[in-house]
Every structure is written in structure tokens, then in C-alpha cells.
Amino acid sequence: MSVMNMVQALNNAFDIKLAEDRSVVMFGEDVGLEGGVFRVTEGLQKKYGVERVFDSPLAESAIVGTGLGMAMAGLRPIVELQFDGFTYPAFNQIISNVSRMNNRTRGMYKAPMVIRFPYGGAINAIEHHSESPESLYAHIPGLKVVVPSTPHDAKGLMISAIETDDPVIFMEPKRIYRAIKQEVSDEKFSIPIGKAKIVQEGTDITLITFGALVRECQKAAEMAKAEGISVEIVDLRTIYPIDRETVGASIRKTGRVLIVAEAPQSFSVGSELVTIANEEAFLSLEAPPRRVMGFDTIVPLAQGEKFYLVTPERILYEMIQLKNY
Amino acid sequence: MIFNDFNPAEDKLFRIMDDEGRVINPEYMPEVNPETIRKAYQSMLFARTADLMAVSYQRQGRMFTYPPILGQEAIQAAAGMLIRRDDWLVPAFREMAIMLAKGVSLKEIFLYYLGNEEGSNFKDAHHVLPICVPIGSQYLHATGIAYEVKYNKKDEVVFPFIGDGGTSEGDFSEALNFAAVWQVPVVFTIQNNQYAISVPVQRQTRSINLAVKSVAFGMPGIKVDGNDFFAMYKAYQEAIQWARDGKGPVLIEAYTYRKGAHTTSDDPSKYRTKEEEKLWEAKDPLLRLKKHMELNNISLMEKEENVAQTDLSPAELHSGIITKDDLFAGEDTLIESYKEEVDRQFIAAETFRAYELDDVFKHMYVEMPDELARQKADYEQFLRWKEARR
Numbered sequence: 001m002s003v004m005n006m007v008q009a010l011n012n013a014f015d016i017k018l019a020e021d022r023s024v025v026m027f028g029e030d031v032g033l034e035g036g037v038f039r040v041t042e043g044l045q046k047k048y049g050v051e052r053v054f055d056s057p058l059a060e061s062a063i064v065g066t067g068l069g070m071a072m073a074g075l076r077p078i079v080e081l082q083f084d085g086f087t088y089p090a091f092n093q094i095i096s097n098v099s100r101m102n103n104r105t106r107g108m109y110k111a112p113m114v115i116r117f118p119y120g121g122a123i124n125a126i127e128h129h130s131e132s133p134e135s136l137y138a139h140i141p142g143l144k145v146v147v148p149s150t151p152h153d154a155k156g157l158m159i160s161a162i163e164t165d166d167p168v169i170f171m172e173p174k175r176i177y178r179a180i181k182q183e184v185s186d187e188k189f190s191i192p193i194g195k196a197k198i199v200q201e202g203t204d205i206t207l208i209t210f211g212a213l214v215r216e217c218q219k220a221a222e223m224a225k226a227e228g229i230s231v232e233i234v235d236l237r238t239i240y241p242i243d244r245e246t247v248g249a250s251i252r253k254t255g256r257v258l259i260v261a262e263a264p265q266s267f268s269v270g271s272e273l274v275t276i277a278n279e280e281a282f283l284s285l286e287a288p289p290r291r292v293m294g295f296d297t298i299v300p301l302a303q304g305e306k307f308y309l310v311t312p313e314r315i316l317y318e319m320i321q322l323k324n325y
Numbered sequence: 326m327i328f329n330d331f332n333p334a335e336d337k338l339f340r341i342m343d344d345e346g347r348v349i350n351p352e353y354m355p356e357v358n359p360e361t362i363r364k365a366y367q368s369m370l371f372a373r374t375a376d377l378m379a380v381s382y383q384r385q386g387r388m389f390t391y392p393p394i395l396g397q398e399a400i401q402a403a404a405g406m407l408i409r410r411d412d413w414l415v416p417a418f419r420e421m422a423i424m425l426a427k428g429v430s431l432k433e434i435f436l437y438y439l440g441n442e443e444g445s446n447f448k449d450a451h452h453v454l455p456i457c458v459p460i461g462s463q464y465l466h467a468t469g470i471a472y473e474v475k476y477n478k479k480d481e482v483v484f485p486f487i488g489d490g491g492t493s494e495g496d497f498s499e500a501l502n503f504a505a506v507w508q509v510p511v512v513f514t515i516q517n518n519q520y521a522i523s524v525p526v527q528r529q530t531r532s533i534n535l536a537v538k539s540v541a542f543g544m545p546g547i548k549v550d551g552n553d554f555f556a557m558y559k560a561y562q563e564a565i566q567w568a569r570d571g572k573g574p575v576l577i578e579a580y581t582y583r584k585g586a587h588t589t590s591d592d593p594s595k596y597r598t599k600e601e602e603k604l605w606e607a608k609d610p611l612l613r614l615k616k617h618m619e620l621n622n623i624s625l626m627e628k629e630e631n632v633a634q635t636d637l638s639p640a641e642l643h644s645g646i647i648t649k650d651d652l653f654a655g656e657d658t659l660i661e662s663y664k665e666e667v668d669r670q671f672i673a674a675e676t677f678r679a680y681e682l683d684d685v686f687k688h689m690y691v692e693m694p695d696e697l698a699r700q701k702a703d704y705e706q707f708l709r710w711k712e713a714r715r
Contacts, residue, residue, distance in 0.1 A: 034523035034595050055524045057493035124389045128458045295700045297689045302389050302440025303680035317707050
């Protein structure tokens with residue numbers, strides 16, 4: 001066991017896979033020499049050489065498109081897109097080819113690749129550096145979308161992501177890259193894709209969340225305790241395929257559900273979860289499902305983020321509305 | 326035409342001054358009087374002062390981030406002096422100096438990096454697009470704007486900027502191709518400052534230089550010493566003439582060096598050497614223009630206009646008739662006055678009205694959808710609850 005933050009845990013996962021599987025290669029902008037702008041791949045080029053961990057020219061579509069070529073030919077590329085808001089030039093490759101190749105070729109050509117990028121706000125950034133595009137990717141048939149919330153989960157989920165034969169969008173919550181430290185096993189281990197985790201059990205309200213907001217939900221649950229509300233927190237871990245079973249069971253148990261996420265709320269993961277709440281727990285619901293999410297706006301620049309970001313206090317407010325319904 | 330004389334396919338570099346400020350290609354020297362040179366130097370000096378102070382504000386924790394233009398002032402001074410009011414500026418994000426030349430206020434630029442969208446609402450600037458962060462995407466907008474210019478038979482030229490890294494994006498090639506096919510008036514500038522964050526231009530392309538990419542798209546291109554104010558000025562003069570004459574687009578590679586970091590979040594010592602930085606220090610654009618002015622007896626402030634514009638040797642310069650100190654007397658005072666002006670602008674940005682909830686919503690759509698209004702009203706209800714709970 002070692003104490004790791006998420007950057008170190010991800011780096012450790014890459015290290016393990018690069019060491020044991022020669023077909024794993026990593027590339028993207030500034031990924032090699034510098035180790036990425038967040039240093040997630042630091043030291044790996046030195047250890048595994050420039051043929052396996054390298055800087056690409058600056059072109060997101062090319063990074064993903066060439067990654068797909070490598071994957072079809074038998075490699076297992078892990079490509080980095082530098083920020084959430086810079087993934088869109090690659091969107092065409094992702095939606096038109098990466099996600100469809102297995103289906104198009106009836107299983108002849110698979111796309112075992114990981115497309116990873118830091119996502120989310122609260123880092124006082126300029127535009128295009130604070131976005132949460134999970135629902136855009138979860139809406140594309142053929143992709144798995146994974147978002148870890150702790151260093152331990154990041155390592156275990158990344159190892160699964162690299163090993164699965166389907167293409168994975170791996171979103172890294174940049175605001176907690178270094179904010180959470182915990183004991184993580186140095187050994188290889190994996191966490192299954194498609195399984196949610198009950199972070200804490202409760203009886204009154206189910207909070208469903210993922211990524212950086214799990215921590216905010218934990219804070220809100222503490223505040224709710226003072227209000228006499230017992231909170232259950234479900235960390236999705238995987239957006240698609242979504243763990244309908246765990247989500248449904250929890251809502252049936254508490255009868256009230258609040259979905260907590262940072263992306264614009266309309267046509268979002270929140271929308272999908274409200275559907276699942278109705279489909280899986282309709283007769284158990286004590287109140288209409290609620291969402292606390294971003295507005296249908298661009299994430300504001302630093303000065304306006306205080307209005308946009310989902311805070312523990314706002315989660316508490318929503319829980320009280322739900323309780324008092 | 327210089328575009329014929331300096332063929333990028335032969336990797337020719339267009340220079341007028343050497344590193345010591347001596348005119349080595351007098352036949353290309355643009356007709357610039359001492360007043361113009363003085364103005365050029367002063368505008369570069371102002372940009373540098375503002376740039377250094379911006380980095381310092383960020384270091385003081387008063388600004389979130391900032392991408393320095395340090396070392397790239399000559400390119401933008403030259404373009405800034407030649408771009409007309411009706412011409413269009415389409416920046417990437419390292420174009421502070423030419424944005425100022427085009428009428429954007431320093432206060433607005435600071436406001437953006439203080440995290441307020443109002444910093445992209447240029448009140449007194451005409452035909453200036455906001456900074457564009459998704460790399461290279463602005464190049465296409467420039468081509469589109471130029472189509473309108475041609476369509477409405479206007480006498481305008483469009484000036485998009487991009488970095489060396491941006492030339493790897495598909496949008497770069499697509500913009501050049503469209504502009505050439507349509508024969509529209511665009512003067513494309515690549516500020517090749519040698520690095521895309523940590524990646525050197527040698528690992529960005531195997532082309533002999535960036536200007537040569539013009540050849541494939543069927544337009545004139547030239548690689549210019551971006552730290553040589555006169556070469557940049559001359560290149561822009563000819564490029565603008567070409568575009569304004571309706572002959573189509575032109576590509577200028579301004580070969581320069583990013584002396585600062587990519588942004589204040591970046592640490593260049595991770596990927597480049599002190600020796601390399603020192604090598605480029607000697608090619609600094611302000612230093613070179615200053616040397617030129619000293620050699621040619623051009624003062625920083627308005628005086629001694631009578632002295633002919635000839636190359637004096639350093640020996641002559643030190644002969645006692647005129648000294649460097651005399652020529653640049655007042656530079657410190659000038660820098661002090663610039664600093665005061667920059668600080669005034671920064672404080673104006675810092676004391677800009679407080680960010681309001683409505684600022685998040687009001688410009689998302691021209692017509693506010695009911696759904697968005699509902700979301701805002703919900704949030705206001707939360708705020709009232711929060712207030713009552715205190």
C-alpha cells in the first residue's frame with residue numbers, strides 16, 4: 001500500500017499496464033517529455049521509451065483517429081486529450097468511427113482504446129477548461145464512459161478500461177487530481193466497469209453522483225445529518241453502461257432521489273437517471289425525482305463559477321425540498 | 326516582390342536587420358521615417374511593460390492566468406501599425422499587443438484573465454474577434470469573414486493569427502485551402518515561437534519551415550524574422566497590398582521565440598535549456614530595434630529629427646558627438662509612465678462591477694428560453710433560502 005493522490009494512482013495504473021503489455025502505448029499533446037500538463041504521465045516516457053509514451057503534434061482528431069488505427073491493428077493505445085473543451089475536434093472520429101468499428105465490421109475490427117481527459121470546473125480556468133461532457137459521450141452507442149471519484153477507483157477503473165476490448169472515454173476529475181490522498185494497493189487490481197458503488201448507506205434520500213461531486217455529496221450528507229436526514233450516496237463510477245440495478249435498489253429503499261452533477265441539466269445523465277428512477281422505483285417514490293446540476297449555459301469564467309458550481313449547500317437545499325415535498 | 330525573392334521551399338529567411346541592428350538588406354528597407362520607428366519602439370515597449378506586469382499580477386495572486394507575449398512584440402507592432410480600422414483582427418490568445426493597436430483596452434484584456442466574460446466585449450474596438458482558445462479554429466472564421474468582404478466588394482483585409490502548434494490542426498489547412506479556392510483577402514500569420522507548450526516545432530512538423538505550407542495551397546508564403554521589426558513591416562506591407570488588390574490570401578510565418586512561459590501555469594525549465602534561452606535573448610526584438618536606432622541616431626523621444634538616417638558605426642556613436650544615453654534619455658521615465666497607465670487599467674479591471682447571477686444567463690441566447698429562465702428563478706429561490714438561513 002502507498003498513499004497516493006489520483007495523479008499518482010493513474011500513473012501507477014499506466015506503469016503496471018505498460019510493464020506487462022507491450023501493446024499498450026500512450027500519446028497526446030505534451031504527454032511524453034513533460035508528462036502532460038497535469039503530470040499524470042510523468043516519468044513514463046523515461047521508463048518505457050519514446051516509442052511507447054510520446055508527444056503527438058497538436059491535433060485532437062488526429063490523436064483519436066490514429067489511435068483507432070493502432071487499435072484496429074492490434075495495439076492498445078491510451079490517448080490523452082488535454083482538456084474537456086478540447087475533445088470536440090476529435091468528436092467526428094469518436095462518433096463516426098471509434099464507437100462503431102466493432103459493429104460495422106461485425107466484430108472483425110475492435111477498438112480497444114482509452115480516450116482520457118481531465119474534466120470539470122472549479123479551477124478558475126479560461127473557457128474550454130471547465131466542462132463536463134459525459135452525456136455527449138454516453139449518448140454515443142458503442143462507447144463506455146468511466147469517471148472515478150477517488151485515487152483507488154481511478155487506478156482500478158483505469159486498469160479495466162485498458163483491458164476491455166471496447167473503446168472507453170475516461171474522464172478524470174481535475175479538481176480532485178491532488179485533493180484526495182488515500183492508501184492504494186501497489187499491486188495490480190481492477191474495478192469492474194458498469195458497477196456503481198454505495199459510498200454510504202442511508203434511509204431517507206438517495207444522492208446519485210460521480211467524479212468530483214462525490215466529495216461534495218459527502219459534505220452535504222454531513223450537513224443533512226444535522227437536519228435529521230439520513231442520506232445514501234451512490235457513486236456511479238461508470239456512466240455507460242449505467243448500473244440500473246444498484247440505482248434502482250437504492251431509490252426503492254429511500255423513496256427519494258436527488259441527482260447531483262455539474263453538466264448542463266437538460267438532456268443529461270440527470271435526465272437519464274430520472275427516467276431510471278421512474279422505471280425502476282415508480283411505486284416506491286415519495287416525491288418527484290430532483291436534479292441539482294449545472295444550468296443550460298456555458299460554464300462561466302472564474303468570477304461567475306460560484307453561481308454555476310454545485311455546492312454542498314445547494315445539495316442540502318435540494319434535499320430539504322425533497323424531504324418536505 | 327519579396328515573396329518571390331525569399332522562397333520558403335528553399336528555407337530562405339527574410340531579414341532586414343541583423344542581430345546588431347545593422348541593415349543588411351537595404352534594398353528591402355521599407356520607407357519609414359524616424360517618427361514611425363520611434364512609435365514602433367514605443368508601442369513595443371508599452372506592450373512589454375504591460376506583459377511583464379500582467380505576469381507579475383498573476384504571481385501576486387491578483388489574476389488567474391495569462392499567456393505572455395514576451396519576445397513577440399515586433400510582429401504585432403508591425404501588423405498593428407499597418408492594420409486599418411476596418412480590417413479584421415482574428416486573434417488566437419497570444420496577441421495582446423496587436424489587440425491594443427486595434428483599439429481593445431488593456432482593462433478588457435485584464436478583465437478576461439480576471440475571469441469575467443465582459444473582457445471579450447470590446448467597447449471601443451472595431452472588427453476584433455475575441456480570443457480563441459480551441460487551437461486553430463479561428464483561422465476558419467477569418468476565411469469566412471474574408472468571403473463577406475469579397476462578396477460585398479469591401480476594401481478590407483482579414484488578419485488571423487495562429488501559433489506553430491496550431492498549424493497541425495486540420496482547421497489550419499482547411500482555412501488556407503478555402504481561402505485560396507475562394508481567393509479572398511486574408512493575411513494569415515503564424516507566430517512560430519518554437520513551442521506548443523512543451524513540444525518543439527521540430528516535433529510538430531517535418532516541413533522545412535511553416536511558410537512552405539503555403540505552396541501546397543497555392544498562395545504566396547514567406548518566412549520572416551519575427552524579431553526584426555523592419556522585415557515584419559515590409560512583409561506585411563506587401564502581403565496587405567496583395568490581399569487588398571484582390572489577388573487572394575497570403576501566409577506569413579513570423580519566426581520568433583516565446584521568451585516567457587506558455588501561460589503562467591507552465592514551467593519552461595521542464596522542456597528547454599537555459600543555453601537556448603540565452604541564444605534567443607541576443608535576438609530580442611526590442612533590443613535589436615534599439616540598437617538600430619542607436620546606430621542611426623534616432624532618439625526614443627521626439628528630438629534631433631534633423632540627423633540623417635545613416636548607419637553610424639559604434640565608434641562614431643561613441644565619438645562624443647552623441648551618446649546612447651542621450652538617444653534613450655527618458656526611457657526609464659517613459660517606462661514609469663507606462664507602468665502607471667498599465668496599473669490604472671488593471672485597477673479599472675479589478676474594480677469592475679461585481680459579477681452577478683444574470684451575467685451567467687443573459688447572453689446565452691439572444692432570446693432567453695423559458696427553460697433557462699426557470700433555472701435562474703430556481704437558483705434565486707435557493708439564494709433566498711440561503712440568506713434566510715443565515
